[in-house]
Amino acid sequence: KQEVTQIPAALSVPEGENLVLNCSFTDSAIYNLQWFRQDPGKGLTSLLLIQSSQREQTSGRLNASLDKSSGRSTLYIAASQPGDSATYLCAVSMDSSYKLIFGSGTRLLVRP
Amino acid sequence: SAVISQKPSRDICQRGTSLTIQCQVDSQVTMMFWYRQQPGQSLTLIATANQGSEATYESGFVIDKFPISRPNLTFSTLTVSNMSPEDSSIYLCSVASGQETQYFGPGTRLLVL
Numbered sequence: 049k050q051e052v053t054q055i056p057a058a059l060s061v062p063e064g065e066n067l068v069l070n071c072s073f074t075d076s077a078i079y080n081l082q083w084f085r086q087d088p089g090k091g092l093t094s095l096l097l098i099q100s101s102q103r104e105q106t107s108g109r110l111n112a113s114l115d116k117s118s119g120r121s122t123l124y125i126a127a128s129q130p131g132d133s134a135t136y137l138c139a140v141s142m143d144s145s146y147k148l149i150f151g152s153g154t155r156l157l158v159r160p
Numbered sequence: 161s162a163v164i165s166q167k168p169s170r171d172i173c174q175r176g177t178s179l180t181i182q183c184q185v186d187s188q189v190t191m192m193f194w195y196r197q198q199p200g201q202s203l204t205l206i207a208t209a210n211q212g213s214e215a216t217y218e219s220g221f222v223i224d225k226f227p228i229s230r231p232n233l234t235f236s237t238l239t240v241s242n243m244s245p246e247d248s249s250i251y252l253c254s255v256a257s258g259q260e261t262q263y264f265g266p267g268t269r270l271l272v273l
Binding site: 082084089090091092093094097137139145146147148149150151152 | 164169191193201202203204205208218252254256261262263264265266267
């Protein structure tokens, strides 16, 4: 059974710092991996989608990497801003069914 | 991208009662899902809402407790039946169509007393 773990559970950094969020999964036979952002009262927003054949994806200040063989993904946020404060969720899909298995999330606070 | 709305946004219910949550999408989508997020936990998939047929439930979830309807490609409902305090959660609808990125609704916050 696939299990997704995110470390750390919570992170507090000063504005402007670069940071890395970690995601690990037990079954490396994933179809794809997604990073989401969750803001209170606003549901989830998809940030980056990495196919199993890809190594990384970039969007603005965000870069997500995938090392499928070791069961790991990282989300790199450059020059963090207070508006980046949210919970970040990692989720994997095992096939083309779109079903997602979520990690427990990292709660990020960027202090002004 | 798809714009998803859910009703109600939140509710407080008495144990033993039922609540129906609506999910409306602004465009036709292939796949619709219902997830649950219990307090302090991550999201767990309840079921896939199938248009014109019975929903497909994940392990640990049954139709009698969480009946789901999907009459067309833009709308679905999830009912939480015979509620107990353990059902207090955020319930989220998500959709996917073609592209593999999923879009999520804002969620329905349910508190059962």
